[in-house]
Amino acid sequence: MTINVFDFFSGCGGTSCGFRESGMDIKLGLDIDADAANTYRFNFPEAVFLETDIRNLPVEALSDAIAESKGRVLFSGCAPCQPFSKQNRHQADDDPRRNLLGEFGRFVEYWLPDYVFVENVPGMQKDCLKSETFVNFTTLLQNLGYFFDAKVVQALWFGVPQTRSRLVLVASRHGEITIPNATHGSDLNPYSTVKEWIGDLPPLNAGKTDPNDPDHSAMNLSELNLRRIERTLEGGGRESWPEELLLECHKNYSGHSDVYGRLAWSKPASGLTTKCLSYSNGRFGHPSQMRGISLREAASLQTFPRSYRFFGSLQSRARQVGNAVPPLMARSISKAFASS
Numbered sequence: 001m002t003i004n005v006f007d008f009f010s011g012c013g014g015t016s017c018g019f020r021e022s023g024m025d026i027k028l029g030l031d032i033d034a035d036a037a038n039t040y041r042f043n044f045p046e047a048v049f050l051e052t053d054i055r056n057l058p059v060e061a062l063s064d065a066i067a068e069s070k071g072r073v074l075f076s077g078c079a080p081c082q083p084f085s086k087q088n089r090h091q092a093d094d095d096p097r098r099n100l101l102g103e104f105g106r107f108v109e110y111w112l113p114d115y116v117f118v119e120n121v122p123g124m125q126k127d128c129l130k131s132e133t134f135v136n137f138t139t140l141l142q143n144l145g146y147f148f149d150a151k152v153v154q155a156l157w158f159g160v161p162q163t164r165s166r167l168v169l170v171a172s173r174h175g176e177i178t179i180p181n182a183t184h185g186s187d188l189n190p191y192s193t194v195k196e197w198i199g200d201l202p203p204l205n206a207g208k209t210d211p212n213d214p215d216h217s218a219m220n221l222s223e224l225n226l227r228r229i230e231r232t233l234e235g236g237g238r239e240s241w242p243e244e245l246l247l248e249c250h251k252n253y254s255g256h257s258d259v260y261g262r263l264a265w266s267k268p269a270s271g272l273t274t275k276c277l278s279y280s281n282g283r284f285g286h287p288s289q290m291r292g293i294s295l296r297e298a299a300s301l302q303t304f305p306r307s308y309r310f311f312g313s314l315q316s317r318a319r320q321v322g323n324a325v326p327p328l329m330a331r332s333i334s335k336a337f338a339s340s
Contacts, residue, residue: 002071003115003337006030006062007047008054008078008104012039012310012320014302015076015119016047018330022338024074028065030054035312036320042309054103059110072114074337077104078325079120101133105140112144115337116171119325122152128167138169146171149178149336156268157182158332160303161192164271166325168333172340180335194287195265198297206291215310215317216296218286219277226290228260229279234287235264263287269301274322277314295321303328 003024007016010029020026029040030050037051048065050057066073079100101118108116118137122128129135129150141148148171155164158180170177184191202210207220221229224245231241238246238260261283263269275281279292286293293301295317299308303326310317 001338004069004071004073005076006065006073006113007076008107009080009100010040010076011036011078011323011325013043014304014324014327015078015117015330016040016044017304017308018325018327018332019074019076019334020044021327022331022334024334025069025071027069028062030057033320035316038311039309039317039320042311054100054107059107062107062111066111073111074115074117075104075108075111075113076117076119077101077108078118079104080323101137105137109140109144112173114173115177115340116141116146116148116169117330117333117337118150118167118169119330120167122165122167128152134167141171144173146173147176147340148172151179153179153329154182155326155329156191157184158326158329159184159189159192160268160326160328161194161197162269162271162301162326164326166329170333170336172337174340177336177340180332183332191268193266194263194269194301197300197303198293199265201294201297201300203289204291204294205289210294210296213296213306215299215308216294217314218291218294219279219314221279221291225260225279229262229285229290232260232262232285234262235267237261237283259283261285263293272298272301272322274319276322277318298322302326 004027005019005024006028008030010031016026026044026047028048031037032053041049148169150169153166153168155162168179170179183189204210204218206218210216228245233240260280262285265287270283276284276298277292279285284292298321302321302324310320
């Protein structure tokens with residue numbers, strides 16, 4: 001059975017990558033970000049791409065791609081998550097991104113795809129499954145006759161070497177559907193580690209780019225930050241620094257311990273953010289080299305294949321990678337659709 005994927009808010013294509021690896025056909029991507037659009041087009045030349053704002057897009061715009069799809073259709077709607085993120089401390093009630101899941105619902109309601117997939121950050125609310133935005137969407141699915149399953153999952157459960165918590169929903173018009181069980185964790189396979197995924201990449205200096213891989217590129221470090229990372233142990237943070245290297249705000253404060261930290265070879269990485277190449281913005285220091293992780297290393301920790309290419313400035317590419325759905329997680333969850 002062929003499943004045709006329509007990837008809304010596709011970004012650089014993490015969901016599409018995982019679904020393609022599972023054997024699905026990628027028919028269409030949609031995103032407003034120009035750099036992400038270029039990344040997606042390069043890696044999915046077989047797909048139609050709509051570089052536009054979904055709020056201005058009529059549902060009929062998918063007519064040709066839908067007509068050409070042989071088999072079943074899956075709509076993926078991983079709307080931008082920043083308004084609901086714990087990282088976002090300035091959440092405006094009128095933020096237009098809060099309505100994007102509803103915009104996706106507009107397309108689901110019109111086209112009634114066989115399957116629906118949604119991935120997002122859990123958010124700050126105590127029970128994200130009861131948030132107004134999410135409840136409105138699941139109510140729509142119920143009214144349209146969909147079966148669905150939704151819960152917060154850890155990327156670690158599916159072999160992704162990263163502590164990344166996500167709200168996932170899978171839905172089907174063809175019967176009961178459930179999110180697949182974890183494959184990694186207690187009494188299962190051990191969690192994946194940083195070394196398994198980036199330990200073989202060539203060494204690199206801060207501010208340099210590997211001549212054989214334009215995405216194996218690391219941000220430059222100031223002289224002060226070079227001194228700091230030299231004094232930071234693998235898997236450690238600023239607890240090993242002499243006082244003269246500490247920021248004033250950290251001298252009597254033990255919180256935000258990941259900031260200026262190094263990853264540990266034998267553990268999963270911290271959750272990657274849109275600033276995952278910045279040594280000063282999280283536990284994004286390389287385990288042993290005097291630099292932050294490179295774009296290729298960040299993409300590998302997100303489980304993108306090494307052949308995947310990214311476009312835009314280094315900061316833009318980092319944003320694309322940090323926002324992406326880990327392909328390995330998408331591929332694992334795609335089993336839900338194959339059995340429904």
